[in-house]
Amino acid sequence: MTRALLWSRGAVSLIFVLALWQAVALSGAVPAKFFPGIPAIIDGARQMIATGELPRNEILTLGRALTGLVLASVAGIALALLSDASPFFDRGFRTISSLLQPVPPAAVVPMAIFALGLGIKLYIFIILLVSIWGPYLNGAAALRAVPREQILTGRMLGLSPAAIMFRIKLPAAMPQIFAGIRYAAAVSLIAVVVAEMLAGRDGIGFLLVRKSFSIRIPETYALMFVTMFNGVLLALLVNLARRVLTGWHVRQTGASK
Amino acid sequence: MNDTTILEAVDLRKAYGHGLQRMPILDGIDFRVRKGDFVSVVGPSGCGKTTLLMALAGLSQPDTGEVRFRGQPVTQPPQGLAVVFQDYSRSLFPWKTARENVIFAMRDTAQKTRQERRDRADELLAAVGLKEFAQKYPWQLSGGMQQRVAIARGLASESDLLLLDEPLAAVDAQTRADMQDLILELAQRFDQTCLLVTHDVDEAVYMADKVIVLSRRPTSVATEIPVDLGKRRDQLATREQPGFLHARHEVMERIRSYRSQMAG
Ligand SMILES: Nc1ncnc2c1ncn2[C@@H]1O[C@H](COP(=O)(O)OP(=O)(O)O)[C@@H](O)[C@H]1O
Ligand SMILES: [Mg+2]
Numbered sequence: 001m002t003r004a005l006l007w008s009r010g011a012v013s014l015i016f017v018l019a020l021w022q023a024v025a026l027s028g029a030v031p032a033k034f035f036p037g038i039p040a041i042i043d044g045a046r047q048m049i050a051t052g053e054l055p056r057n058e059i060l061t062l063g064r065a066l067t068g069l070v071l072a073s074v075a076g077i078a079l080a081l082l083s084d085a086s087p088f089f090d091r092g093f094r095t096i097s098s099l100l101q102p103v104p105p106a107a108v109v110p111m112a113i114f115a116l117g118l119g120i121k122l123y124i125f126i127i128l129l130v131s132i133w134g135p136y137l138n139g140a141a142a143l144r145a146v147p148r149e150q151i152l153t154g155r156m157l158g159l160s161p162a163a164i165m166f167r168i169k170l171p172a173a174m175p176q177i178f179a180g181i182r183y184a185a186a187v188s189l190i191a192v193v194v195a196e197m198l199a200g201r202d203g204i205g206f207l208l209v210r211k212s213f214s215i216r217i218p219e220t221y222a223l224m225f226v227t228m229f230n231g232v233l234l235a236l237l238v239n240l241a242r243r244v245l246t247g248w249h250v251r252q253t254g255a256s257k
Numbered sequence: 258m259n260d261t262t263i264l265e266a267v268d269l270r271k272a273y274g275h276g277l278q279r280m281p282i283l284d285g286i287d288f289r290v291r292k293g294d295f296v297s298v299v300g301p302s303g304c305g306k307t308t309l310l311m312a313l314a315g316l317s318q319p320d321t322g323e324v325r326f327r328g329q330p331v332t333q334p335p336q337g338l339a340v341v342f343q344d345y346s347r348s349l350f351p352w353k354t355a356r357e358n359v360i361f362a363m364r365d366t367a368q369k370t371r372q373e374r375r376d377r378a379d380e381l382l383a384a385v386g387l388k389e390f391a392q393k394y395p396w397q398l399s400g401g402m403q404q405r406v407a408i409a410r411g412l413a414s415e416s417d418l419l420l421l422d423e424p425l426a427a428v429d430a431q432t433r434a435d436m437q438d439l440i441l442e443l444a445q446r447f448d449q450t451c452l453l454v455t456h457d458v459d460e461a462v463y464m465a466d467k468v469i470v471l472s473r474r475p476t477s478v479a480t481e482i483p484v485d486l487g488k489r490r491d492q493l494a495t496r497e498q499p500g501f502l503h504a505r506h507e508v509m510e511r512i513r514s515y516r517s518q519m520a521g
Contacts, residue, residue, distance in 0.1 A: 149348035152316055156334045157364050157414065171352045248352045252396050 036218045041225065044218030053207060054226070061192055061204040062230060064120065068127025069188045069234070073181050075128060076135025080177070081165060083136075084143040097133065105130050105191040109198040118201045123192055130191045131184035138180030142173035175249040178242045185234045193227055204230070262328075263418055263450055264290040269312055269322035271305075282308050283319065284475030290418065290452055295444055297461035298454045299508065300471030306454045307343060309476075310422050313452070314340050327417065336365065339416035343423045345407040349395040355382060355406045356391040362413040381409040384443060401432040408440065412447055419444075421453045425460065434492050437464060441490055458512070462504045463490060470511050479511050 018038055024030065025037035036044075048054035083090040105126050116122040146169045154164040196205025204226055211219040243250055269286040272279050282305040290296050300306050311317040313324055315334040324331040326338060339362070342348040349358050359378040368374045382391050385405035387398075395403050404424060411419050424440070425433045441464060444451050455461050461468045465484050472479040484504045486495055495501055 147344075147347035149342040149344055150350060152340070152342065153348055155316060156314060156338070156340050157362060158334065158336060168350070171350070174352075246352070248394055252351065252394065 034217060036221060040218045041221045044216070045222035048219055048222065057202055057204050057207045058226060060202055061196065064123040064203065065127070065189050065192045065230065065234060067120070068124050068192065069131060069185055071124060072128050072131035072184055072188065073135050076132045076180065077139050077177060079132070079136050080139030080143055081170070083140045084169065085165065090140070097136070100129065101133050103129065105194050106198060109195050113199055118199050122199060123195055126191050126195045127188045131188040134180030134184040134187070135177050139173055139177045142176035143169050146172045174246045178246060182235065182238050185238045186231060189227070189231055189234060261291045262289050263292045263326070264313065264452070265325040266313065267323045267325065269309070269319045269324065271308060271312060271319045281475040285477045288469050288478055288481065290450065292450055294450060294466045295441070295464060296452045296467050296469060297465035298452065298469045298471060299458055299461035300456065300476065301473065302456050304471050304474050305476045306471070307422055310340070310420055310454055314338060314420055337417040338420070339411045339414045340420045341407050341411040341422065341424050343426065345404040345424070346400065348407055349403055351395055354392050354394055355387060355398070358395065358406055359410045359413045362410045364414070366413070366415045378413065381412055384446065385409045385439065401428045401436065404428065404436065408443065412443060412449060418450045418452065421451060423455055426456070438492065440464070445488060458505060458508050462501060462508060463495060468504065468508055470508055473515050479515065482507050
């Protein structure tokens, strides 16, 4: 499948969704007050841009999500490497991870606010808590699955265990790690917006709550579309990093399709 | 010890498992490889050829006995020893091109600069007939081509001894004959001492100056058969020579005597 075709398919489905939306709005099936058409929503967005509140909060939210995602990825990979190097650590951390993994971010936010305040620390903590598992679990599994012959090849060449880890195992595991990071990107955005809603000071999540409480319907919908756009943007960034760091695998899987 | 001996296996024993599960695999293996020789080790599937090769390479320790490489006891992979593993498709690095895979093996070799390493890699790839494929990734190559990259990588480390673990077991018959000749040609051209492990009696005799015949499990050396056919071999002529037929006959007979022992 060529890239141009994929892009045009994406554009077509976007247009389809917008047209469907507009059709529902015009049909009057839902009161127009609660389900505005596309032009009204665009108008709402324009107003928030004019006042500066949309760009300001959007930068905050994206910055938090991106910082958190990068840190969660690095930490997840580091923990996966540790798990691979030390069976003792692996067993211990596996237990911890099975306890922490099911915790919903919303349940942690109130206590985290007490402990960490309302600044970037809060958001990084929340994102780490929910996003680290993709890179960690995928990484640990992929490191375990590196073909024995590749590791033995390194040993025959006299490579140290650290060199085998970083020059053989890590590159071999990178494609699967990226699958985990892609998942982490989606989760980190959800976590940020939820945390912003609860923390109630700034960010797209906060703005969303404030607009809906003051019944600014078109603005609320516009913000919902912004969160959607953020998801696409983050996915694109992750994909870009994937192409730079594991271009060989992108081409390999692309070629086999 | 003879001063041309490069590798020596002394009473190697190894078992897998413990207690009732304990299964002796190697049961006292003794042999020598002389510098410049091409030695084949032939034995049936599952007799412990890979187990033996891992011990020779220093990748695993025998339970008792000793491997000596250039006179020194082997306790970890020694410098100057290279291995081409049985499963070539798993031993190449998929994130490296053919050229980069070959360059990876150049540690402590004569080539120091990037350009020197690149030139050497291209020379080796050309020698295995992959001149045009230096920039391809392993997954863009056929099985036979991947094995040739693995062989080029084995040569790249400029080892004193190259161990080859059934390098041709997974390729088709025609490719196999071509690859046998290629390996022999490379061994001569790069003055590479080789130890080839195989389950194929014809291949063992065709390739070697000396065939080491393994018994059934628990495995020891049944006999050693010298093959006096000179260094030049030819797929048709060599296989018809009395020397070839005689050596082949002896190997087969040795293997058959084990089989009838089992039956009796
Ligand atoms: N790590 C291991 N643990 C237990 N048994 C093994 C292990 N590796 C090999 N074996 C067994 O040892 C025997 C010899 O294996 P191997 O050396 O691979 O034989 P070959 O290479 O001659 O086919 C086989 O029966 C195999 O199942
Ligand atoms: Mg084997």
